[in-house]
Amino acid sequence: MGADTTVSATAAPAEDGAVPTNTVAPTTPTPPRRSFRSFIWDTDTHLKTPEERRLLRKLDFAILSVGCLGFFMKYLDQGNLANAYVSGMQEDLKMYGNQYTYAGSVYTVAYAVMQIPSTLIIQRVPPRLWLTFMEVGWGVWTFAQAGMHTTGELYAFRFLVGLFESSFFPAMLYLLGTWYTKTETAKRVALFHMTAPLGTAFGGYMQAAVYNNLNGVHGLAGWRWLYIVCGCMTVPVGIATYFLLPDTPFRTKAWYLTEAERALALERVNREGKAAPSSINLAMFKRVLSSWKWYLFVLGYVLYGESCGGNGYFGIWLKAEGYSVDDRNLIPTGTSLISGACVVLWGFLSDYTGSRFTFVLVPLILTLIPNGILAFWSSNKHLLEFAFLTVNIQLMTAVFYTWANEVCADDNEQRAVVISSMNGFQYAVAAWLPILIFPQTTAPTFRRGFPTTFGLVIAAIFAVLAIQFMVVRDRRRAAARRASTDSEAGGLSREQVIVSVKDEKSVE
Template structure:
């Protein structure tokens, strides 16, 4: 670190708990304009406790990292929705798909997606995330174009394999990178903005297929579903390029062209101040042995499995609507409305999580509320309105983004563990989801699914218990960390009669900064 940068940080950036409190009090006691009060209320509560230089850094991250990842996730979800949309819009007939061949396309994708979760998050400990993510998005863009030229179902098997391989990295790695740059008062809102790209992408895929099929089917001799893949490939290409130039990697390795050296130093200091430990660069058997010996591994993975399984009821809304005699239009409109509801609710969850600082409550309360629709569907009352309401509500309690915000904070003491746990949670769920629906949600059991909905209810209850368990263990961890920190401060004060003037330097020297 240069002396000029060190002097700047020491003079301008809040680094200790005492200074944080003093500056926050100064802001609270000052007279803020109406706009400033709005910013503090709606956006970051500590916005004006930051220096102007730090606010510029956060603004740059919002306009580059956050928006870039959100668009990439948007394209990923469009592609996930494209297969089912293409299937019912001509792909089945054109490729003569019969029997379980369509199901196998989805299975191939899910298996590869599951297997690649953990390796992808470990690869970026050695390879810059901007390179890996950009390469992956270029890869799935190529195979998106390739699907437009598929002539047999075997071609689609191959293409879906590579699509799953390249798309597997995106969600887990995005949560990982966001958790490395943003602080506790900022992170949940940003992950919410990133996460709403999922329902937006799914909704856009449906509307795009309808529009393309209506206006472009047989244009230049190509079927509408082939044009859909071509258009999506064209949309994905510039996003892939933007990832390479706009994702700033990790704070300790960043070479982002749009960040000044001063801003890079502030980014590293923010991470250190947030308690986020930088990477060691060491990934071996001992690393995994240490991870699996911690309570975090044995609670976070099953908690995510229970949660993700406990919100699966909405997937069978369309099956019910068809069996209940609803029109084709209503079979699309009603589930679409449920997806639309997810968007403001996801943003609200992020706002509350950052405003209160409690990730636990924003995970636990929606799961408790989720008990109502899951109980209704498990009991299956003879009331169509109640059943439709239950399906609609079942799509309103997705807290995936808040859960991974919580994981980022719980595992802050090891970058390798944090990356592994984020990916392993997803891998664990996909591994179960590859076979569980085939057992409890058999199509011959629809629409009541007498095994499926009770299973979802059981998972929902277990998720509530798991969240409480994680909260108790996390509170114990925080007490232990606080006691250790106080012990270290007392020891440092005994060794040095003069303390405090090198706080900023020590904050950065206590972590390993890799220059790549």
Template sequence: MAMVEAMDLPPVASAAMIEPGDHLMTGDALPSRKGRWEKFVSYVWDSDYYDKSDAERRLVFKLDIFMLSAMTLGWWLKNLDQTNLSNAYVSGMKEDLHIEANQYTYMNVIYNAVVCGMQIPSNFIAMKVRPSLFLALSEIGWGIFTFAQAGAHSYQAMYGFRFCIAFFESFYYPVAFFILGSWYTKQELAKRIGLWFIAGPAGSAFSGYMQAGIYRSMDGLHGLAGWRWLYIICGVIGIPIGFLLFFLVPDFPENSKVWYLSEAEKELAKARSARNGTAAMKGNINLKSVLLVFTTWHLFVLAPWYGIYGFAVQNGAQFAIYLKAFGYSVSRRNVMASGMYLIEIPCLLIYTAISDRMTRYSRAWVCLIPLLWGLFPTGVLAFWAPSNPLRVFGFMMTGSIYVTPVFYAWVAEICAHRTELRGFVTGATSCVFYCLNAWLPAIVFLQTDGPRFEKGFKTTFACCCVSAAGVIVIWFFHRRDLRQRALEAQEGSNSSGVYGKEHHHDVESKI
């Protein structure tokens, strides 16, 4: 069973005959010998690290140092800016702007609605416009409007600023996943997505600590409230990171012009993608291929699953409001809410490391187990445990339920054989998530229902139950695809001895 599930049809005939230990360059192309240290490194990092040639290891190292680092900084800032709203709200913005009833909830609804609408177009734009330029302009745009929030004098102004910030931030999430999935192999991808993704909770946590520090030291400085200084500082940080993205994001292996990769390394990157079974990015959008997405299970299973799972981990957004309602100080509200994100970081690192070592089997189990555990912390809040420390524990453990990096690595693996499918499904999954977030919180997480939020917490508990069951459904469909493609590959091999182009085209049209 494991061998069948591990099989995958590559996109070109030459790649089909290449195994992970094969190398396409001469000179330094021989893999290293494995001693105890080498085996240890292979165990804690990439399982095939010492099966790679020196040239391939140098390529991956450059991608980690330049591409991954730059995109991680951008993601860190995005989450820093996104969390600023809740931290500013509980640190004086509510009173200064006279925010009442559900006006704060509507600010989040506006943000999610705009982001939702731009998720699917994002990856198709990135296929036509260089992602390095696209992401750089997006980063600079949201930096400008983050800065502008410091001048808001009404909740209506915040509505407008949240709209503009959402528009520019909306591109980053799906495009980043799309790019990472184009450069890294199955044995590398989840860990890199995990390292990139933990910048999110790190940014969210840093926002809380930053706001606590600003409130203590800068509140009232030059006549400005502390929450306004938070927006000023974050806006100033965003501009240089935008320029960094422009110079360090390498676009795709097929069209990269980045300065730190040689022509030989770009060719090696293309060969790695072929070996990994990742279809080449040709720069053109085939309408027929896009429409074909609507005839597959991928769109109608993967996208709804992520929307449901995404809402299952929403309890943490209400933590600061809970702490305020129970009389915690401004500093403790920000610091304790940030602790939830610090728990998320080691959990993500552990989940993604295990996931990359299970590519021979399935990433499904690394998604399923945390979600089964998540029934406890979400249940604590859904049924409102009588103990305040236990409820705080329930909020804190929200960070241990996140499996997003593992899921997106799984999506890249499931959809690797078709670029349009991978781009569309990656955008659609986050689109469904933001679509739900655009209206569902306004119904189940009304601020007038806080801090109990009975409807909201019971909804997240139900979503956790459904998403755990949904992992099994995805695993079943993926296993069926692998069996079908393996059978067709065997039939093609029997008839021709190799994976011909006509055979591959036939398989691709059926999947």
């Protein structure tokens, strides 16, 4: 595609049958020259036609704009509980004991409940309609938190925010995995996911600015103004989703795509071997649950996700150390910015090398250092600060989800259920695990919490190794079946079958 080829020419034979002397030797087609963009973006950019590159530019603008802005707002709204808590909400709502932990768990329960239903709903309801409704809904309930006066109201509003936020992440992961190819997906999921730590970081900066400039304005505390400002930002992004999100290649009617571009998008999906949506019934669930993919990807992701649980307690430690309100909001943003950079780094390296397994495993190994420091609680204050800042360098969520997207590509419903189950079960465990291991009464050292997250990192490493073992096993079995079929159809010898299987193994 897009390659320059040189056509070899041979002079016509002489009438007397003599061998012509002006025969032009055939030449090898000249491979297309790699562009600079092929090194910093998609490695196969130089192989794409101008039409395909134009299609990708439109998809990137639409999907990544909606995805990144929406996910930024999701984490801004999710993280503002911590910012509000250390900025006066604790005292105003008389939140003592473990109420803060309970508020987080109520949100998490609601968020977990809708994960799998959300990805199944968008198989029937256009994603742009469903996500617009859900995002505007969570914006409204974010507004509502500005008026709460009791912890009971806090629990109710956090539950509703979690319920309406629940669809966005799994639906966007499903759509990203549907539209993009293997050389394109991980970096785009990484850019999408990078907005999560950026949203958390921005929440700290915004709360500091709100506290300094709006605290007491119209009789409202600064933490209440935070919820008002967040709501004002969220609702317009939800409305934009309706106009920009292109649904799926199988049924898109996006106004900015031509008929030719829609056909090209569908051809790309077919070329990647991605299955079209089919019926949702009991047989579908039996098919999904009879595969190792659901069990191991969910287990591996839950272990990995819970191992990231130590990042939410930096501000509480800073408060215990006597830092100011501004410092409690601003210093933890360093953790978010570092983890955001790592999300992009792991995603780009994964797409560039073509390896998902490597860039799921390596970040987990690296994070043993900061998690170990917190687990054994160093007496060195600067070392603890370093550990809090780098505790989430293992944030390779984009690569993990891309891996699952690709392994399940040949079964659309399995892909949807596996992806949503990974996130849903991780949040389901996160609904109760922090209550056990991070009770507020053990702050700021959390002697049960940090040793547990350290152990979870180690368990996640073993789960990832198990996933890779099964992926390699399936590839070898598939290669053997193909070689056997070719042997029966084309009369290949046993030795040729063995060579075919070895060739398949070498690609792994």
